[in-house]
Amino acid sequence: MPFYSYDDLLRISKTIQEMPCDVSDELRGWRWSDPPLLPVYSVKINASDLSFSCGTGRLAFLRHSLRVGEKAGEGLRFGAFVHQVISAATANAKAIMYCSKPSNGVEFFEIMSRTMYSCVQVDGLTEDYVNALNTLWSRAALTYSSAYDRILETSKYLSVDGLVGRVVPWICEFPVDGRLLGLSRAIRLDALAPPALIVEFKTRKPSREFEVALTGYALCFESQYKIPVNYAVILYIEFNHSKTSFKVYENIVRIDDEVRLRFVEKRDLYAQIASAKVDPGLPVECDAYCPFLRVCRSEG
Ligand code: SF4
Numbered sequence: 407m408p409f410y411s412y413d414d415l416l417r418i419s420k421t422i423q424e425m426p427c428d429v430s431d432e433l434r435g436w437r438w439s440d441p442p443l444l445p446v447y448s449v450k451i452n453a454s455d456l457s458f459s460c461g462t463g464r465l466a467f468l469r470h471s472l473r474v475g476e477k478a479g480e481g482l483r484f485g486a487f488v489h490q491v492i493s494a495a496t497a498n499a500k501a502i503m504y505c506s507k508p509s510n511g512v513e514f515f516e517i518m519s520r521t522m523y524s525c526v527q528v529d530g531l532t533e534d535y536v537n538a539l540n541t542l543w544s545r546a547a548l549t550y551s552s553a554y555d556r557i558l559e560t561s562k563y564l565s566v567d568g569l570v571g572r573v574v575p576w577i578c579e580f581p582v583d584g585r586l587l588g589l590s591r592a593i594r595l596d597a598l599a600p601p602a603l604i605v606e607f608k609t610r611k612p613s614r615e616f617e618v619a620l621t622g623y624a625l626c627f628e629s630q631y632k633i634p635v636n637y638a639v640i641l642y643i644e645f646n647h648s649k650t651s652f653k654v655y656e657n658i659v660r661i662d663d664e665v666r667l668r669f670v671e672k673r674d675l676y677a678q679i680a681s682a683k684v685d686p687g688l689p690v691e692c693d694a695y696c697p698f699l700r701v702c703r704s705e706g
Contacts, residue, residue: 409492410575411553429666451673455469461691464698466676466680477697482695488538493578494526498522511552601633609645618669621666635661638659640659
């Protein structure tokens with residue numbers, strides 16, 4: 407990890423079979439036109455805003471009413487870079503199979519390693535970002551090249567599409583329309599493993615708010631595809647100080663009634679604040695990663 411192989415998906419599938427999760431039908435995304443899922447306000451909330459803890463909903467006031475410019479702190483900037491690298495490595499692995507057709511995993515690994523700099527721009531990056539790039543890219547090359555060998559051994563007659571789907575079993579930046587649930591149109595899931603496993607990557611510390619935002623994505627997916635999503639995964643990626651190594655913690659999240667209702671509550675709070683155009687004031691505590699810290703807290 408964090409790059410899933412087909413075996414990882416089988417392992418997760420086995421795990422969730424042992425995790426019961428009952429969901430009421432009125433809380434399925436395809437019931438978006440009935441309360442409590444029906445959006446009451448016309449304003450569309452950014453799905454990613456739900457991952458920040460802002461108890462009064464001031465974040466929505468700043469973004470939608472005042473339209474204040476945000477400024478991502480270092481933690482958010484690094485997180486965005488990690489997402490970019492995972493997505494680029496995944497796309498490159500697929501391109502190698504479609505275009506270069508390596509004869510084995512060793513050749514796959516070599517091509518993947520030497521194409522890194524043509525996929526990710528490193529000019530202007532600090533040393534720790536380059537370290538993070540090298541570390542993640544090596545892990546992608548190792549994961550996908552060994553999967554490539556394993557899948558090739560199962561059959562010589564796989565179509566290239568079938569081969570790609572088995573070696574790289576997810577789609578990064580999968581687009582979902584959030585409007586039926588009162589969210590923005592252009593939601594991008596970090597990764598989707600067909601048919602319906604949503605995977606999110608986080609470099610921030612674990613938070614219940616991530617599960618609420620993830621639930622929003624799951625509901626939007628349900629509203630569009632009418633496929634139940636009872637589970638999703640958050641992969642917490644924790645780098646060491648110099649970014650030369652990382653650990654990954656896998657959190658399989660139940661998308662149950664409780665977290666669905668928490669999503670509705672938070673979405674409605676943000677939408678109500680954005681529509682009222684009245685400053686709700688500051689919460690007792692702010693999210694340490696909030697992009698509006700410099701606006702609300704002078705020490706941010
Ligand atoms: S800095 Fe605090 S009050 Fe301002 S938007 Fe962020 S969490 Fe809300």
